[in-house]
Amino acid sequence: MRKPITNRTPAWVNKFPWYAVYIIGLLPAMWVFYMAFSNQLGGNPVRTLEHTLGIWALRFIIIGLMVTPLRKLAGINLLRFRRAFGLIAFYYAALHFSVYAVLDQGLAMDRIINDIIKRPYIIAGMVAFVILIALAMTSNSFSIKKLGGKGWSRLHKLVYLAAASAALHFVLSVKSWPNEPLIYAGIIAVLLGYRLVDPIKKRMSHSAALS
Amino acid sequence: MPRFDCPAIAASEITPRHAYLNRRNFMAGAAGLIGGALAAPSLLSAAPLKAASSPFSTNEKPTDKQYATTYNNYYEFGTGKDDPAANAGSLTTSPWTVKVDGLVNNPADYQLEDFIKPSKLEDRVYRHRCVEAWSMVIPWVGFPLSDIIKRADPKASAKYVAFETLMRPEEMPGLKSFLPVLDWPYREGLRMDEAMNPLTILAVGMYGETLPNQNGAPLRLVVPWKYGFKGAKSIVRISFVDKEPPTAWNLQAPSEYGFYSNVNPERDHPRWSQATEQVIGGGLFSARKDTLMFNGYGEQVAGLYTGMDLQKYY
Structure with missing residues (x-):
């Protein structure tokens, strides 16, 4: 059996109000919209706004995926904030998609639909977004009761697919292989890889204990 | 002194003209001024250029210079749009040698000044369409590439013109990236008839001044009916080849x-549409513009591709 995890969560983290996570998490959005509306985003403000919101969605997906390894490997428990992390990621994804649809494509539905059915990077982005919508809609206590703890957990494992799709969306949206999308994809690959390795390790230590 | 060299600049003029340059660049320019007339023209960043007007210019309103000099793709200085403006200040553009070689009767290594001197500079206001589906209107200052081709006197076997651009890792941080973004040095090419087309120019300036480093100083190619990446920047070699x-x-x-x-709105990039373009400097609420075949230069260049399947030869 593995050693039980010592709780090393700092006291201030335990006392940190959950609503403050939303406020801090949405500060970058407020900042970039302020910059956009005050004409300070340079020559291509639509793309900069779109890109910044997308990056923050990806960052909060990553933060959400770090909760479990942080608890299991470092004993720091942020479970209390995980719903906020996930919902903030969803808010950023929704803003990112809205800017794409409204400001970038000017709500030209033929173009948007064409993109969604034809362009792999947009398909990947949409897969991630649709999953985040489903997870956001079932992020309340009522849904947990309705779906049952097991069923709810299983549904919310879809976040792994959302994370992989979001990373792919970023990598496929650029020319050549610049570092930034690859770094995000690498971080997500490590965090998803952990989910693969952890149960194997658990099983191995379990069978070792039995023999 | 070459025609495009700058006259003495009054001290009172310096600050406003250089306002968009970074400090290092400014200091280099100031050092050049202190050094007096010995300084080479490209060291004096943004020296004014005299040029004749051209019937090939569009009368569309040029993109705000602030955007044309800060929203750039020049991957030798990084892949971010603001990387070139941030990192290109360290580029030394003087002295500068251009090698002309290959299948020509007059191969030579030119000092930049001598390379440019025989040509008459023209203002060419061109539409500029990036393969990433955005566009600008840029007032270039340059001269027809055909001037250079005629001087080089290509042999009958020369069918293409190849361009090689500067690869200098110590001044170009993008060349030191973890994974090489491109197979350096950056190379481009044109078919001989494309290179001879009067629209094709070598630019030495924009907005009435010498090129900023981030826009490809001191010498770059401009081919307005092609995607922007065909316009090789900071050219060091022009070769005439048969393939x-x-x-x-x-x-x-x-x-x-x-x-x-x-530029072809009917042939999409495999990953994104080329039917429309974002107009740089249009602001947050500007609508996308429909992209024109050959970027609107069909009248001058469509004949180059008669009988070619442009879906196949994209």
């Missing part, structure tokens, strides 16, 4: 970037 030369983006992703890379 289609390898080009940087084509080597990187042959299915995405063809040798021709003519």
Whole structure:
């Protein structure tokens, strides 16, 4: 059996109000919209706004995926904030998609639909977004009761697919292989890889204990 | 002194003209001034250029210079749009040598000044369409590439013109990236008739001044009916060859970037649409513009491609 995890969560983290996570998490959005509306985003403000919101969605997906390894490997428990992390990621994804649809494509539905059915990077982005919508809609206590703890957990494992799709969306949206999308994809690959390795390790230590 | 060299600049003029340059660049310019007339023209960043007007210019309103000099793709200085403006200040553009070689009767290594001197500079206000589906209107200052071709006197066997650009890692941080973004040095090429077309120019300036480093100083190619990446920057070598030369983006992703890379709204990039473009400097609420075949230069260049399947030769 593995050693039980010592709780090393700092006291201030335990006392940190959950609503403050939303406020801090949405500060970058407020900042970039302020910059956009005050004409300070340079020559291509639509793309900069779109890109910044997308990056923050990806960052909060990553933060959400770090909760479990942080608890299991470092004993720091942020479970209390995980719903906020996930919902903030969803808010950023929704803003990112809205800017794409409204400001970038000017709500030209033929173009948007064409993109969604034809362009792999947009398909990947949409897969991630649709999953985040489903997870956001079932992020309340009522849904947990309705779906049952097991069923709810299983549904919310879809976040792994959302994370992989979001990373792919970023990598496929650029020319050549610049570092930034690859770094995000690498971080997500490590965090998803952990989910693969952890149960194997658990099983191995379990069978070792039995023999 | 070459025609495009700057006259003495009054001290009172310096600050406003240099306001967009970074400090290092400014200091280099100031040092050049202190050094007096010995300073080479390209060291004096943004020296004014005298040029004649051209019937090939569009009368569309040029993109705000602030955007044309800060929203750039020049991957030798980094892949971010603001990287070139941030990092290109360290580029030394003087002295500068241009090698002309290959299948020509007059191969030579030119000092930049001598290379440019015989040509008459013209203002060419051109539409500029990036393969990433954005566009600008840029007032270039340059001269027809055909001037250079005539002087080089190509042999009958020369069918293409190849361009090689500067590869200097100590001044170009993008060349030191973890994974090489492109197979350096950056190379481009044109078919001889494309190179001879009067629209094709070598630019030495924009907005009435010498080129900023981030826009390809001191010498770059401009081919307005092709995607922007065909416009090789900071050119060090022009070779005349008998076969289609390898080009940087084509080597990187042959299915995405063809040798021709003519602006074509009907031939999408495999990953995104080329039907419309974002107009740089249009602001947050500007609508996308429909992209024109050959970027609107069909009248001058469509004849170059008669009988060619442009879906195949993209």
